Amino acid sequence: MWKKEESIMNEILFEEIQGMQGPYRSELRRLLKKLVMPFHRGDRVGIKLHWGERGNKSFLPPDYAREIAQWLQEGGVRPFLFDTTVLYSGGRRKAEDSLQTAVEHGYTESFLGCPVTIADGMGGRCVIDLPAGYRHFAHVQVADIFDQTDGFVIFSHFKGHMEAGFGGAIKNLSMGFAxxxxxxxxxxxxxxxxxxxxxxxxGTCVEVCPTGAAQFGDDGLPFYDHEVCIGCAQCIGFCPALALKIHWETDAAVFQEKLVETAAAVWRQIEGRSVLINALLNITTECDCWPGENPVIHADRGFMGAYHPVRIDEESIRIVGENTFNQAHPDIPWSRQFSYAGEIGF
Ligand code: SF4
Ligand code: SF4
Incomplete structure (x- = not known):
């Protein structure tokens, strides 16, 4: 559909925020005008984003998604917004709850001017196995959205993340489509x-655990049944006393590699028919999956546009600074995402 020239795949556009108060609609609009749209009139284009867990305070306001939807409509394209269901309990585990959370966060069809959907279906079963052929995954299972969608806008809130160190386009393609x-x-x-x-x-960890793995023992302390635990990290994120930390069953880098493998397999499906936008705004320690407020670790920087997920995340890290994430998550080998992407030719 679109020429995958090396030059455009490496291109980075950046609209900087200069000491203003958000929402920064005009800055996003300026970026959109410069982006090459790899879509045709009449195409159905999905905007992939995260509308925030119920009670989260740092998710991106819907104003930006509306700007993107309008930009697509002005190009004769038919946009829709989508996300997928998640592992942990809360406002996004079931499709109907997630759609309700979207409404509560202002992501309504009437405001955005386009539909809001759950890509893995109302029962979470609208999924497909994609070939991967990497070290950890021969196949990856993701939302079955590729055949009925002509193009994608991968719109990511760039910020910290408890397990990935940072979360941007790679994570949005990976966990976001999974x-x-x-x-x-x-x-x-x-x-x-x-x-x-x-x-x-x-007792918070016991309360929020979606599998029953977290329980109280006879000594009055909680314990976590590793046979039942699915590693969702919800207990860790919710613990008000910061009494839980991540224990990696294998090398901590393996999580980063699995994240990259899933993103790479998804990217093989949508490369050449996608643009990516990272919002370097409200840069918090943790992702938008946790209720409540997270500390901001860097000032707002602006919007970045690009045509390759690894390139846009590398450049976003450069703008925000490696130390921002090293200080927020000193034990997370986040840079493995980039070295491993290089090793597998992503
Ligand atoms: S990480 Fe394990 S113990 Fe903790 S909430 Fe998730 S399933 Fe429960
Ligand atoms: S302090 Fe943390 S680990 Fe202890 S019971 Fe509460 S949530 Fe669980």
């Missing part, structure tokens, strides 16, 4: 580790 089973396969190396001296025995 079926719940594939999400589970990627999280399989994560387990909670209790620091008993910090635990207040509040």
């Amino acid at each position: 079926s719940r089973a594939q999400k589970q396969r990627m999280h399989a190396d994560v387990r909670p580790l209790l620091m008993p001296e910090k635990c207040t025995k509040c």
Whole structure:
């Protein structure tokens, strides 16, 4: 559909925010005008984004998605928004809850001017196995959205992440497209580790655990059944006393590699018919999957546009600075995402 010239695949566009207050609609609009649209009139184009977990305060406001939808419509394209269901309990585990959360966060069809959908279907079963052929995954299971969608806008909130160190386009393509089973396969190396001296025995971890793996023992402290645990990290994220940390069942880099493999397999389906936009705004320690407020770790920088997920994340890291994520997540080998992407030819 679109020429995959080396020059355009390496191109990066950046609209910087200069000391203003958001939402930064005009800056996004300026970026969109410069982006080459790889779509044709009448195409059906999916905007992939994360509308935030219920109660989360750092998700991107719907104003930006509306600008993107309008830009597509002005080009004669038919946009729709989509996300997928998640592993953990809360406002996005079931499709109907996730759509309700989208509404609560302002992502309504009437505001955006286009439909809002769940790509893995209302029952979470609208999924497809894609060939991968990498070290960890021969196949990856993701939302079955590729045949009925002509093109994609991968719109990512660039910020920190508890397990990936940072979250941007690679993560949006990977966890963002993955079926719940594939999400589970990627999280399989994560387990909670209790620091008993910090635990207040509040019970939050037991309450939020979606599998029953977190329970109280006879000593009054919680324990986590590794046979039942799916590694969703919800207990770790919710613990108000910061009494839990990640225990990696294998090398911590394996999670990064699995993330990259899933993203690479998805990218093989949509390369040449996609554009990517990273919003370097409200850059918080954690992703938008957690309710509540996360500390901001860097000032707003602007919007980046590009045509390759690894390139846009590399450049976003360069703008925000490696130290931002090293300080926020000192134990996470996030740079493995880039070295591994290079090794597998992504
Ligand atoms: S949420 Fe944290 S503080 Fe509360 S019981 Fe679980 S580990 Fe302990
Ligand atoms: S114990 Fe395991 S399954 Fe339960 S919330 Fe924690 S990481 Fe998720």
